[in-house]
Amino acid sequence: MNSEKILQYIRQHCNADDWALYISYWDSHETRFAQNGITQHIAGPKLDITLNVSYGTKSGSATVNQDDENTLAFMLKTAQDIAAHAPEDPEFMPSAEKADLPEVNNCDPETKNLEPIQMVDIVQKAIDKAKAFGASVSGMTEKHYHNSWMFTKNGFAGNSERTNFGHSMTIKKAEVETKVDYEAKNFGGFDLDRDFAQLQAQAEALADLHVFEPQKIAVIMRPSALLELMWFMGWMMNRRQSDEGFTPFTDQLGKPFFGDKFSWFSTLKQPGLLARPYDYEGIPSKEIAWVENGMIKNMPTNRYWAKKVNGTPCSSYNIFIPGGNASEEEMMQMVPRGLILNRLWYIRTVDAKSGELTGMTRDGVLYFENGKVKHAVNNLRFNEIPHDATRRILALGASRLASASSMLPTMLIDNFNFVDKTSF
Amino acid sequence: MKYLDLAMNAANSLGAEYADIRIQKTTDQVTYLQNLSLKHTNTEVLYGYGIRVFKDGAWGFAHSNVFSDEAVLATVQKAFEIAQLSASVNKNKKLRLAPERSYIATVKTPIQIDPFEVPLNEKIDLMMEVNRTIMAYEGIRQAVFYLILHKDEKLFGSTLGTRLDLTSLFIDPMIIATAVHEGDSQSRTFDEGGRAIGWEWILELDLIDKAKQIAQEALIKVKADTLGPEERRSLILDPNHLGLTMHESVGHPTELDRVLGWEADYAGISFATPEKLKNYRYGSEIINFVGDNTLPQGLATHGFDDDGVPGQKWHIIKDGILNEYGSTRDTAMEIGLGYSRGCNRATYYFDQPINRIPNLYLLPGTKPLTPGELIADTEDGVYIQGRGSFSIDQHRVNFQFGGDFFWEIKNGKLHRPLKKVLYKSCNPEFWNSCDAICDERFWRPFGVVNCGKGQPPQSARMTHGSAPARFRNIRVGGSQ
Numbered sequence: 001m002n003s004e005k006i007l008q009y010i011r012q013h014c015n016a017d018d019w020a021l022y023i024s025y026w027d028s029h030e031t032r033f034a035q036n037g038i039t040q041h042i043a044g045p046k047l048d049i050t051l052n053v054s055y056g057t058k059s060g061s062a063t064v065n066q067d068d069e070n071t072l073a074f075m076l077k078t079a080q081d082i083a084a085h086a087p088e089d090p091e092f093m094p095s096a097e098k099a100d101l102p103e104v105n106n107c108d109p110e111t112k113n114l115e116p117i118q119m120v121d122i123v124q125k126a127i128d129k130a131k132a133f134g135a136s137v138s139g140m141t142e143k144h145y146h147n148s149w150m151f152t153k154n155g156f157a158g159n160s161e162r163t164n165f166g167h168s169m170t171i172k173k174a175e176v177e178t179k180v181d182y183e184a185k186n187f188g189g190f191d192l193d194r195d196f197a198q199l200q201a202q203a204e205a206l207a208d209l210h211v212f213e214p215q216k217i218a219v220i221m222r223p224s225a226l227l228e229l230m231w232f233m234g235w236m237m238n239r240r241q242s243d244e245g246f247t248p249f250t251d252q253l254g255k256p257f258f259g260d261k262f263s264w265f266s267t268l269k270q271p272g273l274l275a276r277p278y279d280y281e282g283i284p285s286k287e288i289a290w291v292e293n294g295m296i297k298n299m300p301t302n303r304y305w306a307k308k309v310n311g312t313p314c315s316s317y318n319i320f321i322p323g324g325n326a327s328e329e330e331m332m333q334m335v336p337r338g339l340i341l342n343r344l345w346y347i348r349t350v351d352a353k354s355g356e357l358t359g360m361t362r363d364g365v366l367y368f369e370n371g372k373v374k375h376a377v378n379n380l381r382f383n384e385i386p387h388d389a390t391r392r393i394l395a396l397g398a399s400r401l402a403s404a405s406s407m408l409p410t411m412l413i414d415n416f417n418f419v420d421k422t423s424f
Numbered sequence: 425m426k427y428l429d430l431a432m433n434a435a436n437s438l439g440a441e442y443a444d445i446r447i448q449k450t451t452d453q454v455t456y457l458q459n460l461s462l463k464h465t466n467t468e469v470l471y472g473y474g475i476r477v478f479k480d481g482a483w484g485f486a487h488s489n490v491f492s493d494e495a496v497l498a499t500v501q502k503a504f505e506i507a508q509l510s511a512s513v514n515k516n517k518k519l520r521l522a523p524e525r526s527y528i529a530t531v532k533t534p535i536q537i538d539p540f541e542v543p544l545n546e547k548i549d550l551m552m553e554v555n556r557t558i559m560a561y562e563g564i565r566q567a568v569f570y571l572i573l574h575k576d577e578k579l580f581g582s583t584l585g586t587r588l589d590l591t592s593l594f595i596d597p598m599i600i601a602t603a604v605h606e607g608d609s610q611s612r613t614f615d616e617g618g619r620a621i622g623w624e625w626i627l628e629l630d631l632i633d634k635a636k637q638i639a640q641e642a643l644i645k646v647k648a649d650t651l652g653p654e655e656r657r658s659l660i661l662d663p664n665h666l667g668l669t670m671h672e673s674v675g676h677p678t679e680l681d682r683v684l685g686w687e688a689d690y691a692g693i694s695f696a697t698p699e700k701l702k703n704y705r706y707g708s709e710i711i712n713f714v715g716d717n718t719l720p721q722g723l724a725t726h727g728f729d730d731d732g733v734p735g736q737k738w739h740i741i742k743d744g745i746l747n748e749y750g751s752t753r754d755t756a757m758e759i760g761l762g763y764s765r766g767c768n769r770a771t772y773y774f775d776q777p778i779n780r781i782p783n784l785y786l787l788p789g790t791k792p793l794t795p796g797e798l799i800a801d802t803e804d805g806v807y808i809q810g811r812g813s814f815s816i817d818q819h820r821v822n823f824q825f826g827g828d829f830f831w832e833i834k835n836g837k838l839h840r841p842l843k844k845v846l847y848k849s850c851n852p853e854f855w856n857s858c859d860a861i862c863d864e865r866f867w868r869p870f871g872v873v874n875c876g877k878g879q880p881p882q883s884a885r886m887t888h889g890s891a892p893a894r895f896r897n898i899r900v901g902g903s904q
Contacts, residue, residue, distance in 0.1 A: 037514045037517030038514055041510045042880070044502075065472065116509055136685070142880070168879075169689070348813045350844075353610070362818055422817045423695075
């Protein structure tokens with residue numbers, strides 16, 4: 001695949017008033033294991049080429065996955081034909097112009113060059129450890145190399161290269177199930193012994209399960225659990241949707257709407273955190289505060305809406321939530337009783353306007369009282385409004401990597417609203 | 425067919441116990457109209473092949489988008505090497521494949537009007553008219569029309585000698601009207617979830633009439649009352665709503681790979697474990713769920729699955745008792761089934777197929793019963809139409825569902841519209857609480873085109889169906 005050759009073809013043959021070209025190349029290796037054996041094992045490259053074209057304010061686009069001239073000609077003709085038949089778009093925006101893009105370092109050569117035999121060796125060792133622990137393990141070991149380009153007729157030229165390594169493990173021993181995962185741009189930070197030790201500790205802590213009724217109670221939400229909640233809240237925090245009255249954030253820009261212990265950024269300054277240099281519209285990534293000490297400072301805004309409301313276009317490219325210095329032990333001392341949550345599951349919007357979400361706990365819930373963990377409890381369902389929950393933050397732990405593109409703290413949140421329980 | 429033979433001969437020469445090649449071209453035309461602004465009109469064609477090799481009780485899967493003898497042979501070699509690596513781990517946990525015969529067949533989704541041949545401006549004109557109709561209502565703030573046309577063309581060959589030429593297609597129109605009133609915002613959606621049929625379906629649907637209906641109902645909904653505290657009530661659920669309920673609480677728990685724990689790390693496992701087969705009361709005696717990959721216009725009706733197993737029809741729940749799972753050639757053998765039900769499907773050429781929900785539907789009631797009679801027979805309850813919020817635990821036991829439109833039922837009548845209604849229940853309580861199902865005149869299919877599962881994630885499609893049904897003594901209440 002030659003991105004320059006594809007670009008030259010479009011430059012020479014596209015007769016549209018404007019165009020934007022996107023090229024994405026992936027090379028992946030994915031080994032999936034379950035119940036101590038490999039069930040799926042996938043390797044291969046992928047290519048994606050998309051061309052957006054416009055005549056005046058009429059637009060169309062086409063995507064193909066091969067770069068020979070016949071396929072590129074098909075893509076070009078298809079996009080141009082669509083645009084020719086499209087109506088005038090009252091919200092049309094011309095393609096991005098040349099922009100200064102931040103320097104990012106998202107590509108790790110060691111991760112890019114990981115061999116399949118190394119990945120299978122990790123799986124084998126994880127299975128051996130599970131067997132030694134008298135358990136079964138299921139998970140996925142994966143590595144990805146991604147290289148993408150964006151070019152426009154108006155002079156934008158961007159390239160983004162990144163790697164990603166992931167290894168997840170869900171262990172099952174008797175009735176106990178729990179999970180640990182690692183996902184980062186570099187393989188070098190991965191330590192199977194460390195992760196399995198954590199998994200084993202989690203499993204041992206969950207052995208003594210008691211029935212627990214749903215109620216409002218303080219929770220220590222670990223980063224993997226918090227991340228699930230943040231994805232959904234971030235999705236709702238859209239400037240246009242809010243301005244038009246569809247989200248809880250309508251008329252709240254510039255106001256203290258979250259709890260004052262809560263801040264939320266996208267940042268290029270955390271070296272471990274994946275940060276793409278630009279988004280699909282060609283908006284360069286820059287330091288941005290979405291929420292600072294509870295105040296909504298910015299909301300993701302596309303170029304059209306930014307122009308309409310005299311705002312600045314911006315988009316979220318990673319999640320950084322600054323933490324504090326409270327340990328879980330200290331958090332347990334701050335409230336009389338509560339629950340420790342490892343992870344959340346199947347979160348869905350209950351009501352978009354109020355921001356209410358529902359979901360379940362997963363992979364282990366611990367009950368604590370008088371500063372000490374007493375026992376594990378069954379999984380629970382919550383119906384909760386996350387921005388409201390940030391007003392009940394009592395303490396923050398240190399931020400740590402929860403995925404390649406997110407860094408979050410453990411949070412102590414009071415009166416988290418559990419409404420139902422399950423049988424395990 | 426040249427590459428099918430080349431690949432399978434190469435796999436045999438390398439010593440594969442079994443291998444298959446799936447050459448797949450997927451064409452998607454997606455059009456997204458927000459108010460009167462065309463936000464997205466894209467035609468995507470993804471073309472390539474995936475090769476599976478089974479060796480020493482393990483799979484290897486490699487894919488490529490390069491069509492040449494050299495590339496095909498290199499991809500077979502890669503799949504073989506990966507299978508060997510997998511086998512080195514599976515020494516004491518070898519997979520086996522259920523026996524299957526060879527087939528030579530050509531299957532195409534029957535259509536009258538090819539939706540890809542309908543001029544784009546005709547489609548866009550219709551979509552603009554629909555959105556204009558919605559936006560004409562005072563109080564409506566947003567109209568969205570999302571249209572997907574999807575076609576898969578597959579050539580499948582296996583070392584069993586199977587050679588298949590399969591073309592499947594579906595259309596999925598979705599329209600959303602959103603109203604804003606006194607600080608609240610509520611939407612009403614027209615969403616049949618897709619159907620394997622030609623453009624003639626769109627012409628039959630009368631989408632302008634549907635647009636008027638959802639705009640009016642969005643305005644009713646945004647001004648409607650909420651239900652108040654949770655209480656035990658009767659529920660009457662329409663087929664569209666039940667489609668998603670059965671998908672989550674019956675379809676996924678009866679996928680055999682989940683039952684075996686193969687999805688433990690991601691999508692979850694199942695409470696419906698093998699010792700419950702033929703004896704577990706999943707639902708009341710009127711509950712009969714059928715898996716049916718031969719269903720006309722069904723989204724999982726492809727003729728054959730990606731194991732080369734033909735579409736079949738079987739009872740998953742019979743007279744309320746857990747009867748059988750949806751299975752694949754490798755999962756079936758894990759419980760000694762000896763045959764696959766043909767549920768192995770991949771999304772794109774670069775995806776390894778996995779155990780998916782078949783077309784799955786609830787058989788209608790056997791006694792004459794209309795929805796009107798069902799409501800008239802209900803003293804205190806809620807009638808739910810359409811799909812809303814849905815969430816279920818990873819064992820598929822505890823769940824909470826919302827809906828898209830709600831009516832309170834009082835003394836056998838639709839009393840008042842409601843918004844923000846939720847119900848909570850669990851397996852097997854929910855399906856055992858079903859005491860009435862309307863008859864076959866009111867049975868309707870509804871599709872799911874975005875069933876997410878697997879690592880790496882894949883999105884599958886299938887059709888569900890039912891007649892309106894009543895559930896007694898369910899916890900129903902308003903959201904916060």
